[in-house]
Amino acid sequence: MVQTVIGVFNSFEDAQRAQSRLETEGIARADMQVHSSNSGATPGLSDDATTRSVTSETAGDRPHEGVVGGIEHFFKRLFGSSDEPEEVGHYHEAVRRGGALLSVDVNDETAVERVRDALYAAGAVNIDSRVAQWRSTGYTGYDRNAPAYTADEIAAERKAFPVVQESLEVGKREVQTGGVRIYSRVTETPVSETVNLREEHATIERKAVDRPATAADLTEGSVEIRETQEQPVVAKTARVVEEVVVGKEASTRTETINDTVRGTEVDVERTAGSEDGSVVPPAKQPPL
Template identity: 70%
Template sequence: MTHTIIGVFDSFAQAEAAKSRLEAEGVAAANMAVHAQDAGFGASAATDTGLGTTPVPAADVTGHEHEGAMGRIEHFFKRLFGDDDRPEEAGHYQEAVRRGGALLSVEVNDESSVERVQEALYAAGAVDIDSRVAQWRGAGYAGYDRNAPAYTSDEIAAERQAFPVVQESLEVGKREVSTGGVRVYSRVTETPVSGAVTLREEHATIERRAVDRPATTADLTESSVEVRETAEQAVVAKTARVVEEVVVGKESSSRTETVNDTVRGTEVEVERVEGTDKTARLDEVGKKPL
């Protein structure tokens, strides 16, 4: 069964842009049509309006080329629902066109494509028709009137005048900054030191003492004796030992900081202004109205 999904857009240009987007996603251009005050009529075979899918036989559109934009759209919905069983929602779509909007109808041939096309229409900027109707009702809209004239450009601009509601948000992030560091140098130093050592010396001694005894043969022989003298000297030797290591590294820590600031925003207030009674009155002598 063929289904037709209808998207409501605020302008003909937006509907055309959505049509081009769907065409780029693989939807055939022959299966899409834009209905607006400045667009031609496009035929459809069935429609999805939230009330279910209703198959409708094809109809001859000959003779409707000169009915005007609203007449063509009227005929479009007549083909879909007939004259007797047309839901109120169909009138809401026509009212959207009367107020300067545009409809994009997309034909699909399988159930699996319906949701995909609906999501694509919303992504392209289709409006929520129920929310839009609620706004209209707040301004006195009671239902589509086929005899009501189409909105002028000034009326369209006045109805769509928007007041932006701005709200700032606080985004707290973080960045890394340099807070200093350490630099380690290694160099050779010289420090005077002193140490005490006991040195021993040996010296030859000569002692002469007087004696009186008879000489013997041994006393009359030649002999010699050598005595070596020694002395200790201080000897300096140095050894190097590692007595400490300086390890250079980094360690990390974290802390939580609360950032206080002020965000700005705007609020839009809606105030209802009462009407003024301008009924003319006559003075006491029957003169023209004051």
């Protein structure tokens, strides 16, 4: 079953650019139609035209009637003569206010979402948001007899008031908060140890005797006695008794950032009309 997806654009040129973009994405131009009242478009209106535009040359002295009739004919082909939903009037209103419609016939139901996304990516406006904007200025519904917007009225309505909203972006950076530096040096500490030392000394002992002398007693000889003593011997042996391991460990913490962001809001104020048709300016507010 063929489904028709409709995108609303601010101008005929925007719709044409979107049509060209969708064509590069594989959508046949024969499946797309642009509906607009743009006076700079190619004149003519036919059922098989891919661009539908009505100008004063094709609509006689009442170009708006030709525009209304052409778009009504398109929607009657979609919904029939009596089953048009209420939203259809909003599409009529978009064209009356200088916009354009780009309709795409989709034969594959699985491609409907892709076509809808492509229309938004090409610049299609959100019709619900646009209707809400119209209602804030007094719009209550589409009036077939209301005249089309003039170029000045279109320019006035399209005047942009930027709505600015700041966002808070919190990142993180690494900073050096300190560190540890390790030094290795040689130290000297006085120590004392006790050791027992042995000494050997020669002793001479004389004692009185009285016995007869023998031949052995009359021989010469000598005896040598060595004296010894122990002395302390000092040796040093170095042993590793401790190691200092240097490293680092990571931890995380959560910190809440409190700040303020700025933004702008756009207020819409209704102005009353006077009996002569002029606009009564709003009352001046007293100075702050």
